[in-house]
Amino acid sequence: MINAYILLTMQTGDSEKAISEMRKIENVEKISVVAGEYDIVVRVHVKSLEKLLTVTNKIQMINGVKKTTTQVIEKEISL
Amino acid sequence: MKIRRKYLFYALAFTSAIITAGVSTIDATISARYIPNPWAFGFSCFIVGIFISLIIVCIFSIPVKGRSLGSRIIDPSFKRLRLVRKEELKYHILAAVGNSILTIGYLTLLSMFGDPSTVLPFSQIAILYLILIESISEKNIPTLSEIQSSLIVTFGAILGSITLTGTITLESFAIVFLVVNPAWILFSIYQRKLKLLKIDNRPNDALNIRFWNVVFACMFTAILVGVYDLIVGTGHFIAGITASIDHFNWVALTMGITFFSYVFYIRALGIGKASVTQAVRASTVLFAIPFSLLISYFNIIPPFSTDPVMILIKIIGTTLVILGIVSFALSLVKAYVFINVKPGYPIEETMDKLWSIRGVTRVTVIAGTYDFIVKIRIRTLVKGYERIIRKLEGIEAIKKYKWESVLKEWENI
Numbered sequence: 001m002i003n004a005y006i007l008l009t010m011q012t013g014d015s016e017k018a019i020s021e022m023r024k025i026e027n028v029e030k031i032s033v034v035a036g037e038y039d040i041v042v043r044v045h046v047k048s049l050e051k052l053l054t055v056t057n058k059i060q061m062i063n064g065v066k067k068t069t070t071q072v073i074e075k076e077i078s079l
Numbered sequence: 080m081k082i083r084r085k086y087l088f089y090a091l092a093f094t095s096a097i098i099t100a101g102v103s104t105i106d107a108t109i110s111a112r113y114i115p116n117p118w119a120f121g122f123s124c125f126i127v128g129i130f131i132s133l134i135i136v137c138i139f140s141i142p143v144k145g146r147s148l149g150s151r152i153i154d155p156s157f158k159r160l161r162l163v164r165k166e167e168l169k170y171h172i173l174a175a176v177g178n179s180i181l182t183i184g185y186l187t188l189l190s191m192f193g194d195p196s197t198v199l200p201f202s203q204i205a206i207l208y209l210i211l212i213e214s215i216s217e218k219n220i221p222t223l224s225e226i227q228s229s230l231i232v233t234f235g236a237i238l239g240s241i242t243l244t245g246t247i248t249l250e251s252f253a254i255v256f257l258v259v260n261p262a263w264i265l266f267s268i269y270q271r272k273l274k275l276l277k278i279d280n281r282p283n284d285a286l287n288i289r290f291w292n293v294v295f296a297c298m299f300t301a302i303l304v305g306v307y308d309l310i311v312g313t314g315h316f317i318a319g320i321t322a323s324i325d326h327f328n329w330v331a332l333t334m335g336i337t338f339f340s341y342v343f344y345i346r347a348l349g350i351g352k353a354s355v356t357q358a359v360r361a362s363t364v365l366f367a368i369p370f371s372l373l374i375s376y377f378n379i380i381p382p383f384s385t386d387p388v389m390i391l392i393k394i395i396g397t398t399l400v401i402l403g404i405v406s407f408a409l410s411l412v413k414a415y416v417f418i419n420v421k422p423g424y425p426i427e428e429t430m431d432k433l434w435s436i437r438g439v440t441r442v443t444v445i446a447g448t449y450d451f452i453v454k455i456r457i458r459t460l461v462k463g464y465e466r467i468i469r470k471l472e473g474i475e476a477i478k479k480y481k482w483e484s485v486l487k488e489w490e491n492i
Contacts, residue, residue: 005445005452007417023489030490034415036483041415071447075426077434078275078441078454 002046003029003073006059010039014064021062027055038069087490091347092359098340100366103189104374105333110189111379113329114322117186120330122304122319124182125297127327128334132290135338136160139286149286154346157284163291164278170269175295177266179303182296184258191251224458228406232361235399238392239364271348285345289338364400412460413485416471418451424476426450436470438462460484 010018015033022031022042030043042059046052052070060068106120114120139149140159149157163171270292276283304315323330347356374380420429426444433442433453441454457463463482471480 005443005447007448019489030488032413032415032485032489033487034483034485037417037481038483041483041485069448071445071449071452073443073445075430075444076441077430 002049002052003076004044004046004052005071005073006042006044006056007038007069007071008040008042008059008065009037009067011064011066015039018062018064022059025055025058027051088347088356089359091343092356093362095340095343095347096360096363097366098336098343099360099363100370102333102336102340103363103367104370105329105336106186107189107371107374108379109326109329109333110186113326115190116315116318116322117183117190118304118307118313118315119318119322120186120190121179121183122297122300122315123323123326123330124186124334125179125293125300126320126323127330128293128337129297131331131334132293132338133160135335136286136290149284153342154285156282157286158281160290161278161287167273167276167278167283167291170273170276171291171295172299174266174269174273174292175299177262177264177269178292178296179299180262181259181266183300183303184254184262188251188254188259224406228403230403231399231406232403235396235401235403236361236364238396239400267348270345274345274348285342288345289341292341293334293338361400361403365397368397412455412457412463413488414455414457414463414467415483415485416451416453416455416467417449417481417483418453418471419478419480420450420476421478429474429476432474432476433471436467438466 019031019033019040022028022040027044027046028042029045032041032043033039034041044052044055046055052072056068056070059065110117110120114123136149137160139147139153139157141148143151147157147159270288273288274283274285278284301316304319308314308316344356344360347359371380418433420426429451430442430444433439433451438455438457439453440456441452443452443454444450445452455463455467457466468482471477
């Protein structure tokens with residue numbers, strides 16, 4: 001299984017609608033609206049890199065998404 | 080379905096609290112009418128509990144369109160009933176020890192007071208212990224607001240306990256502080272550790288955790304009651320087995336409903352901090368009042384005092400509990416920190432240094448624009464600077480970092 005963070009930059013004014021679209025995508029585990037260089041951080045859990053590409057494509061197709069940067073998780077420690 | 084993590088957490092914790100209040104009423108009825116011996120009642124709960132939990136978990140294991148029923152309606156992590164894994168064993172034993180002692184302590188209090196709305200507030204004092212333990216185990220020093228909130232909940236709970244009986248005995252305080260609450264903490268902490276474990280690359284599920292907890296708690300209660308019988312010369316072991324046969328339906332009812340209360344509680348524990356979950360669940364004190372009025376109306380427990388002073392104390396107590404819960408819930412800051420590191424520093428070493436910072440809940444090594452993504456959970460932004468930024472700046476390997484405060488969050492359930 002592959003976990004990844006997708007960092008999104010949004011166009012002003014479209015985030016609310018875009019978030020509701022993202023919430024419908026399978027494999028999306030978590031959506032965090034953030035304040036900083038990025039606008040949204042999405043965490044995905046997929047079976048393969050090919051599936052990751054599909055999810056990234058779906059996110060890129062959403063109206064209001066300006067740019068995506070994908071960060072594949074190699075190792076993790078969490079509470 | 081994705082809902083906001085915060086709403087899911089409160090929905091689970093409040094549902095668990097309402098169910099707990101209802102279950103306490105059934106327990107009070109059984110204790111007053113059928114099984115007055117708390118040792119026998121406790122033991123019978125676990126004996127019957129194994130059968131009931133097994134039936135429930137088996138029903139939820141039935142596959143429906145490729146996914147188990149339990150996964151669809153209770154916990155998405157649940158696949159089917161499975162055996163305990165080696166890595167879970169230690170936590171299951173400790174959680175079961177806690178559950179076993181807690182149950183007998185709670186039923187002893189119930190047999191002393193009769194009224195669940197008096198007994199339940201006592202257990203809320205556990206929040207003080209939780210704050211202390213989180214400080215040690217989760218690298219999280221309690222903030223002033225956490226201490227204030229937990230004290231408000233505690234004082235509210237004590238006032239709530241006094242009002243309906245008018246008196247509090249030293250014996251009941253000893254049971255609360257030395258038996259019930261430490262056992263609850265043991266139970267709560269290790270249930271949370273079990274929920275946070277990954278089994279086959281998936282989060283551990285609440286249904287299997289609850290089922291195996293009942294099994295292990297039954298074994299430990301059998302030992303506890305047996306040893307007590309041998310030392311004191313009582314016959315609680317046999318009484319427990321007899322009670323589980325004679326009053327199977329009543330005990331099955333309470334254990335069946337308790338199963339769902341704990342499953343929701345375990346899921347909430349996997350989302351929020353143990354002390355915050357406990358704080359929300361403290362609302363069970365309020366939910367217990369209508370249930371207590373009901374069984375008082377049917378003369379199962381003595382009628383309530385109508386003394387205006389007692390009623391005023393009760394209102395103050397319940398108001399304090401609510402205030403404590405709200406102040407807990409409203410103060411939490413989360414953030415992501417994106418980090419780039421300098422070449423020539425081992426990744427593992429930097430990862431350990433990041434993990435040792437208080438307030439860090441997740442350290443992720445990534446391949447992409449950044450080298451690390453760190454998730455932070457703190458009470459105030461000031462702590463973000465004092466506790467996080469200053470520590471990050473102290474790590475030599477870090478070249479640059481970006482702080483991204485989380486404003487809203489949704490999670491897949």
